[in-house]
Amino acid sequence: MLRAPRRTAASVAAVLLALTAAACDTADEPAGRSGGSAGPRPAELSVDWTRPVSALNARVTPTADGYVVAGSGVTALGKDGSVRWTQDVDAKCAASEPNAAGDVAVTHGRKCQTVSLVDGVTGELRWTVRIPLVSKRYDSGGMALGLGERALTLVQFCGQVTRLAVADGSRLGVIAPHDRKCANEADSDGRTLAVWHDPVDASTPDDHGTGWIPQTDGEGAFALYDVDSGKQLWHRAAGRRGGDLRPGAVVSSDPLVLALTERGHTTLRRFTRDDPTPGVAIGRQLDAYAGSAFTALGVAGDVLVGSTTSPGDVRSGARLYAFDLATGEQLWSRQVQEPGTNLLVRTVAGVDADGVVVATSDAQRRSGDDEGRTWLHRWDLRTGEDSGVMGVVPQPSSALALDGDAVLLGTADEIRRVTLPDADPEVTAPQAEPAWQDGDVRDVADCLAVSDRSLHLLALDASRDLPAPIDCHWSETAEPSYSSRDLWVDVTVARPTPAAGDQEARTATEAAEEVVRQLVAEAPGRTGNRVELELAPARPVDGLGDEAWAVSAADLSGSIGADTAGYLVVRVRNVVVVAQYAGGFDVGYRHAAPPPLGQVEDGLLLVAREALASYGLDLGADPARPADGDRAAAPDVCALLDRDARGAGLLEKTVITRSGVNPRVSSCAWTEAGDEADDLTAHAYAVDGSRFSGADATATAAAIHAASVYDARRVRGLGDRADLLASDATVAEDGYANSRRELWLRKGNLLVNIDYSRWGAGLGRSTEDTVLRLARKVLRAG
Numbered sequence: 037m038l039r040a041p042r043r044t045a046a047s048v049a050a051v052l053l054a055l056t057a058a059a060c061d062t063a064d065e066p067a068g069r070s071g072g073s074a075g076p077r078p079a080e081l082s083v084d085w086t087r088p089v090s091a092l093n094a095r096v097t098p099t100a101d102g103y104v105v106a107g108s109g110v111t112a113l114g115k116d117g118s119v120r121w122t123q124d125v126d127a128k129c130a131a132s133e134p135n136a137a138g139d140v141a142v143t144h145g146r147k148c149q150t151v152s153l154v155d156g157v158t159g160e161l162r163w164t165v166r167i168p169l170v171s172k173r174y175d176s177g178g179m180a181l182g183l184g185e186r187a188l189t190l191v192q193f194c195g196q197v198t199r200l201a202v203a204d205g206s207r208l209g210v211i212a213p214h215d216r217k218c219a220n221e222a223d224s225d226g227r228t229l230a231v232w233h234d235p236v237d238a239s240t241p242d243d244h245g246t247g248w249i250p251q252t253d254g255e256g257a258f259a260l261y262d263v264d265s266g267k268q269l270w271h272r273a274a275g276r277r278g279g280d281l282r283p284g285a286v287v288s289s290d291p292l293v294l295a296l297t298e299r300g301h302t303t304l305r306r307f308t309r310d311d312p313t314p315g316v317a318i319g320r321q322l323d324a325y326a327g328s329a330f331t332a333l334g335v336a337g338d339v340l341v342g343s344t345t346s347p348g349d350v351r352s353g354a355r356l357y358a359f360d361l362a363t364g365e366q367l368w369s370r371q372v373q374e375p376g377t378n379l380l381v382r383t384v385a386g387v388d389a390d391g392v393v394v395a396t397s398d399a400q401r402r403s404g405d406d407e408g409r410t411w412l413h414r415w416d417l418r419t420g421e422d423s424g425v426m427g428v429v430p431q432p433s434s435a436l437a438l439d440g441d442a443v444l445l446g447t448a449d450e451i452r453r454v455t456l457p458d459a460d461p462e463v464t465a466p467q468a469e470p471a472w473q474d475g476d477v478r479d480v481a482d483c484l485a486v487s488d489r490s491l492h493l494l495a496l497d498a499s500r501d502l503p504a505p506i507d508c509h510w511s512e513t514a515e516p517s518y519s520s521r522d523l524w525v526d527v528t529v530a531r532p533t534p535a536a537g538d539q540e541a542r543t544a545t546e547a548a549e550e551v552v553r554q555l556v557a558e559a560p561g562r563t564g565n566r567v568e569l570e571l572a573p574a575r576p577v578d579g580l581g582d583e584a585w586a587v588s589a590a591d592l593s594g595s596i597g598a599d600t601a602g603y604l605v606v607r608v609r610n611v612v613v614v615a616q617y618a619g620g621f622d623v624g625y626r627h628a629a630p631p632p633l634g635q636v637e638d639g640l641l642l643v644a645r646e647a648l649a650s651y652g653l654d655l656g657a658d659p660a661r662p663a664d665g666d667r668a669a670a671p672d673v674c675a676l677l678d679r680d681a682r683g684a685g686l687l688e689k690t691v692i693t694r695s696g697v698n699p700r701v702s703s704c705a706w707t708e709a710g711d712e713a714d715d716l717t718a719h720a721y722a723v724d725g726s727r728f729s730g731a732d733a734t735a736t737a738a739a740i741h742a743a744s745v746y747d748a749r750r751v752r753g754l755g756d757r758a759d760l761l762a763s764d765a766t767v768a769e770d771g772y773a774n775s776r777r778e779l780w781l782r783k784g785n786l787l788v789n790i791d792y793s794r795w796g797a798g799l800g801r802s803t804e805d806t807v808l809r810l811a812r813k814v815l816r817a818g
Contacts, residue, residue, distance in 0.1 A: 080427060081428065099134055106140060127140075137156045171214075187201060195214070217240050220234060318361060339360060392417065473532075479651055486643055525647065532547065583606070634700070669700060703719045790814075
């Protein structure tokens with residue numbers, strides 16, 4: 037069982053409005069082998085029937101004996117298009133997919149708390165019940181519906197799942213009941229229910245009335261349930277940190293494909309209903325933090341086709357992907373909409389053994405009564421290439437559903453059914469024909485060329501064992517906790533654009549040059565999950581590609597960590613690659629530190645080189661590394677200051693730096709046990725020169741020092757530059773007594789940052805003396 041794509045009014049309206057706008061366009065007709073007078077002509081197909089139901093407010097789902105049309109109400113049609121019944125219940129809150137009997141569940145009323153079941157045979161409301169809110173303060177009332185043959189699942193606030201009997205609406209029990217932690221998640225497609233269990237236990241912290249409780253160490257669990265019986269099929273423990281389950285996690289029940297999030301990474305994997313062992317990762321990694329899901333359009337054989345767009349937009353979304361379920365390999369990806377023209381609007385009807393069925397509406401009027409037409413054609417299941425045209429029907433329309441050998445099309449005024457013949461491989465659907473020039477790259481833009489070596493340079497080591505992310509955003513925030521490392525890669529293959537209005541025609545290279553101008557017109561700003569750096573505008577970098585722009589920055593800030601970021605834009609011919617990185621950490625946590633600035637620049641240059649090489653293009657030689665300073669390695673502060681820290685009672689030690697990554701950085705943290713615990717954090721960084729800015733090591737170190745210091749006074753006679761922050765809290769003024777000193781120190785290209793916080797009254801002077809003594813000790817080392 038596949039979760040049927042939910043066709044929303046907004047998505048259909050967008051397609052139909054595009055068709056209307058295109059019909060008024062006067063640009064040249066798109067070309068194709070069948071678009072002119074020469075070549076085979078497409079077959080003229082007849083329409084089986086037409087029903088006056090607006091597709092602007094319709095989601096059409098085939099059933100065993102007809103079709104269910106859900107919009108402002110629910111209507112059942114026979115296979116011949118006859119109206120079997122109409123139910124005017126308001127389905128604007130949510131409507132389930134019909135079950136095998138044609139029943140449909142809808143939520144409606146105030147806060148969408150009322151649930152009704154529409155009988156698939158009679159169209160009458162079999163029953164209506166009102167579901168209480170989980171929380172009067174936070175629960176908006178919305179529920180996700182999963183309708184089976186005997187039971188209906190309602191996924192409520194906090195992941196609570198309530199089951200109702202299809203027969204009479206009686207309550208069958210609750211799965212994953214809500215608690216104050218509010219951390220359970222669930223998703224159902226009407227046959228299978230997947231649940232992430234993360235309930236309150238002894239380790240759950242108090243939320244102090246905030247309504248938010250952070251993840252804690254320990255285990256949660258994924259569980260799979262049968263919707264109709266409520267039986268738990270399997271249960272698998274997983275780490276709480278980075279564990280999650282999002283709407284759309286049940287991608288398919290037959291075959292069983294789930295999108296589960298573990299250690300902060302969401303992957304598609306094949307399971308069975310009696311074994312929780314995940315199969316091979318399928319296709320691409322999803323975005324765990326933006327919440328993107330993979331909506332299946334269909335499965336044929338071992339090929340899964342779908343999109344990351346919302347279920348309502350999957351038929352008209354930006355891009356389709358095809359994955360081999362046996363090997364996990366991505367077979368192809370393809371844009372749904374034809375780029376370079378607004379005369380052609382594509383929508384996808386569905387998938388079968390013969391490929392993907394596509395409707396391309398050619399909306400140009402060729403005479404006063406010709407409103408355009410819709411081409412019905414196929415893409416090959418395993419290559420995604422055009423594999424033939426089945427025929428054309430009059431009038432532009434949008435694909436609504438595939439029903440065996442027939443397709444359902446919709447317009448603003450009607451739904452119609454067309455029987456599909458075999459595709460003629462000698463005929464192709466119309467497509468835009470840009471004015472390409474010799475040397476232009478015409479391939480699909482993607483980021484699959486990013487290598488394990490690049491990911492290692494950028495400290496994204498956990499990602500090396502996972503598929504490339506579908507949105508080209510590599511992110512690690514759960515390994516380790518309290519840290520983040522993010523890499524964004526964007527590849528643009530620019531196309532020639534025709535003249536339009538006041539806009540002159542552009543070659544593909546000129547279009548790419550315009551893309552670069554827009555990318556560097558403003559500063560990249562602040563990026564990343566935890567990174568606070570504000571990047572300046574990018575500057576030109578000589579000798580890279582046809583043009584290149586870059587900027588990078590870093591700072592050090594004691595107990596709240598270090599940040600590193602970089603931004604690189606390169607163009608070769610009509611291909612533009614953007615590689616952007618941000619890394620940082622909140623607290624001293626094992627191996628949380630990002631790589632140093634020079635290594636980040638090297639990683640971004642390698643990413644750009646690999647992306648361009650996948651198109652047969654050369655980035656050119658990397659910019660030379662400017663002159664180094666006196667220090668090529670940082671003193672090992674973990675060993676150097678350990679005895680001092682332990683002598684102060686700070687016995688819990690954390691090595692923040694990733695071992696073996698780069699000798700230029702060393703970071704450690706020590707703390708006491710308990711809530712009001714003294715803590716000490718130390719960083720040492722032997723800065724190297726910047727390939728991006730051209731500044732040597734000492735100048736780069738001075739820039740990082742300046743970016744790090746805040747609310748500090750200058751300390752004379754210590755290195756080339758030293759600045760000290762002093763903060764003393766008293767019981768009389770603040771309700772607690774605490775003294776904190778943070779020192780930023782630079783000598784040549786060596787940066788030292790020490791942050792020491794102590795609880796108690798009158799400790800400011802001794803805390804300051806300790807910080808200065810430790811800083812001098814680090815300077816003397818090596």
